[in-house]
Amino acid sequence: MTDGFSQSGTEGLPSGYPTYTTIRTPVQNLTAPTSWDYQAIDLADRLKRGPDNNLATIEDNVEIFVVGFFPIPYNSSTASNNWARSRAAATGSVAAGNHPCPAATLPSAGANTFSYASNSVAPGVDELLNTISSSTPGSCDHYFPIAKSEGASLPQLFQIMAGSIARGRLQ
Amino acid sequence: MRRERLDSVMRWCRGWQALSTRRVKGQIAYMAVLLTSLMGLAGAGVDYGLIVVESARLQNALDAGVLAGARALVLSTAATQGAATNPASGTRNYDDEQAAKAFLVSNGYNVTGLNGVTFTFSSSASVKGASNDTMQINGTVVKPTSFWKAIGINSTTITQRATAVSTGGMVDVMLSLDLTGSMEMSGNDDLGNLRNAVNAFIDQMQLSTTVTRGTRMGIARWAGVNCSWWRGTSSSPPAGAADNDRYIDMDKGATPGAPARRHARPTAATTLPRPTGWRARCGDHDGRF
Numbered sequence: 001m002t003d004g005f006s007q008s009g010t011e012g013l014p015s016g017y018p019t020y021t022t023i024r025t026p027v028q029n030l031t032a033p034t035s036w037d038y039q040a041i042d043l044a045d046r047l048k049r050g051p052d053n054n055l056a057t058i059e060d061n062v063e064i065f066v067v068g069f070f071p072i073p074y075n076s077s078t079a080s081n082n083w084a085r086s087r088a089a090a091t092g093s094v095a096a097g098n099h100p101c102p103a104a105t106l107p108s109a110g111a112n113t114f115s116y117a118s119n120s121v122a123p124g125v126d127e128l129l130n131t132i133s134s135s136t137p138g139s140c141d142h143y144f145p146i147a148k149s150e151g152a153s154l155p156q157l158f159q160i161m162a163g164s165i166a167r168g169r170l171q
Numbered sequence: 172m173r174r175e176r177l178d179s180v181m182r183w184c185r186g187w188q189a190l191s192t193r194r195v196k197g198q199i200a201y202m203a204v205l206l207t208s209l210m211g212l213a214g215a216g217v218d219y220g221l222i223v224v225e226s227a228r229l230q231n232a233l234d235a236g237v238l239a240g241a242r243a244l245v246l247s248t249a250a251t252q253g254a255a256t257n258p259a260s261g262t263r264n265y266d267d268e269q270a271a272k273a274f275l276v277s278n279g280y281n282v283t284g285l286n287g288v289t290f291t292f293s294s295s296a297s298v299k300g301a302s303n304d305t306m307q308i309n310g311t312v313v314k315p316t317s318f319w320k321a322i323g324i325n326s327t328t329i330t331q332r333a334t335a336v337s338t339g340g341m342v343d344v345m346l347s348l349d350l351t352g353s354m355e356m357s358g359n360d361d362l363g364n365l366r367n368a369v370n371a372f373i374d375q376m377q378l379s380t381t382v383t384r385g386t387r388m389g390i391a392r393w394a395g396v397n398c399s400w401w402r403g404t405s406s407s408p409p410a411g412a413a414d415n416d417r418y419i420d421m422d423k424g425a426t427p428g429a430p431a432r433r434h435a436r437p438t439a440a441t442t443l444p445r446p447t448g449w450r451a452r453c454g455d456h457d458g459r460f
Contacts, residue, residue, distance in 0.1 A: 097248030163245030
């Protein structure tokens, strides 16, 4: 559950704040705050693999659901305090059940309903959070965007998420 | 002397033959009654067996349907619950019924009320349910009989019921919550909504201290590199004191423990009005999570 952005920019960072070398290829050596996004992806990837660091042994794997909670309307400004960069949250509503995610198919870049790093203001926050989640490739089935203006629907969204985790039990 | 003995034997044989003939006739009558009874019992057994089989088949179908329905109930994105009977499309009751009906049909049952088969669906909130998370299906099948008709029983009504609740089962869940300042600054009581959502999630997962094989859950508060986990103050109490307010504490100082000043929650805005040189400390960390 996050709005996907760092609270602060580079100001106030301790001097000598370490750079980060990515685990996934291509290996990159990055400085903050860019490095934080890559670090989050690496950490999530490691978490998904479970204690044995093996994605194929699913018994111990961790499933990650991400709820993106964004201000709307979508704003393409590059200002560091612009956090309204989620097209997915700005499209549709939880009440109507028509946010583009979660879904079995990723919205196309041309639809402008999903913030890709390639066609949106960096970091392409929808793509970033969906990558962190356990969505199967080509889908956003583990990513739940929601606008802050529909925050009253947040409990409903969490219930839907719980429903996707839960299983029926006979009584 | 020999002839007399022979006559005596012949008389005995004729007597025995007559007696045997009477016995055979009696045995035939006895066997006829016995076979009729056995056939009747066998026929009754066949009907009873068919009823038992149908009853088990109905229960299996109901179990499958109610499990699917309970899951659809909590997965439904419909905002409204819908009428208890004949729910309209676009309601949660409608979604769970459709899911359940699909499984009833796949188990060979007509769900349109034909052929003496009827189902009634209902949903409710469990003790811990934040919303309706429990589904019940009652199924009735009128089963025609074959042999029982001989004694006036042309059919028998089989009634079964299944109930299922949606629960997390043996799943461990960790909620990682972003409580940084931006999560509160839209003016829409974002963290209040988040609290309600977490409560709904916990209820939906049916947490219980008595169910050892149930869901276990933890909550991690995520702050970020520049957040320090000490509480700000609303006016001028000592640094680190609890203020128990609903405001984001922002401070210019870089040292945790330095006096904090409150930054009033702004009105709705799409962007955070962050004064130059200021940075948000942790979000609402008054201990409510």
